[in-house]
Amino acid sequence: MSKAADLAYERIRQKIITGAYGAGAHLKEEQVAEDAGVSRTPVREALRRLDAEHLVKFVPNRGAYVASWSTHDIEEIFVLRAMFEGHAAYRAASRITSAAIAELELCADEIDAQTPGQSERQRLNILAANQRFHGIVLDAAHSERLTKALAWLVEIPIILRTFERYSEKDIVRSNQHHREMIDAFRARDARWAQNVMDTHLRAAFRRYVVHGTENQN
Amino acid sequence: MSKAADLAYERIRQKIITGAYGAGAHLKEEQVAEDAGVSRTPVREALRRLDAEHLVKFVPNRGAYVASWSTHDIEEIFVLRAMFEGHAAYRAASRITSAAIAELELCADEIDAQTPGQSERQRLNILAANQRFHGIVLDAAHSERLTKALAWLVEIPIILRTFERYSEKDIVRSNQHHREMIDAFRARDARWAQNVMDTHLRAAFRRYVVHGTENQN
DNA sequence: ACGATACTTTTTGTATACGAGCGGACGGCA
């Protein structure tokens, strides 16, 4: 796509994900434009796109605010994700190639390898491998629309840094789900894959809630 | 939202739905701007929104084209819709008010009343009542995100004028599904409601395909 | 001292003007 608009889009997105723009912050077009080194026009375009992805919220004559989510919202998001990705896993079971399955296995291996210990570097590696895993499943579903519809749902947990709340035990369990899903794919058992994915995501939400109410308020 | 941008948005949307802008047509910003009586800036915004809703497709340095769908795309859309709306019906079963159920019944009555005969006026009334029915179910699900995620899926069949392909018998069957869904809601049986909705939409797709291959080509 | 109102400031929304990229047409060359 266009140059400046994309640049603005990426910058804003990064700043939201890293937390530089906190939840609820008022994104003033001029200021953001200066940050990205472009004019207001491409910034507006970028904000529109982010609005479509639900990362920011537009208020009619007041501009864009970075989105914030209640626990209720987050449950909604996880349930939708479970449904979507469950469906993706179902479709993937009959379509996935053995090459893709091998890749999934690499992801699971990577996660296992990085699991002992809690360094920031390791957490990021695990997060990346996890994203790859889910990405591969989604691709294997061969449903472009599903992929697009899902994109924004997948990113929100990342923004919320849910992974920061996971203990070593949580990660081990999570990766056991991954392994089981691989088995289900090998068996071409769509319902099995679907159910594992559903379980996987519901468990993730549960961990989020439990650790959340412990640490936060 | 803003005035001119919304106006442009509505105008373009209408022209796409009514077919004034045919599938694959190149929407030139200047021309569209003239049509709507505003400048290019709000038009660009409107096009961006429509892009997010998958009604138009952006090509990097060439602008917006109205989207077109293959039969395969349409199947994908119907399957996703069945999943989504099925889920909505599931949620609605435990949340819907008796007032809303009464409204559903009015929609079903309206459809029955308009069914005998094939006048354009009647078709439009049936279409409207059908939309209302599905809208009420969606609202009753009380899931804002679900509603938004679904919006673009629901509209595509309307744009494709799938309803024009339905025979009187199809409509009768369709409305029987509506009645059964109402029963499921009254019984607060979530799975029942979900399955009826799923059936309802799969049948709709099937009718589309059958009548399509008969009439077209 | 408190509230309301008018004015100023800030920020968004819209229009227009300018620059860049792409495609098509024309002309030159083999």
Add this chain to the structure above:
DNA sequence: TGCCGTCCGCTCGTATACAAAAAGTATCGT
């Protein structure tokens, strides 16, 4: 005659300038 390169025109992409709307502030009246 057929192919390739260059040039021109069309449309998009970006910047800037201007108008409108809302928030904040100070002043006036009660």
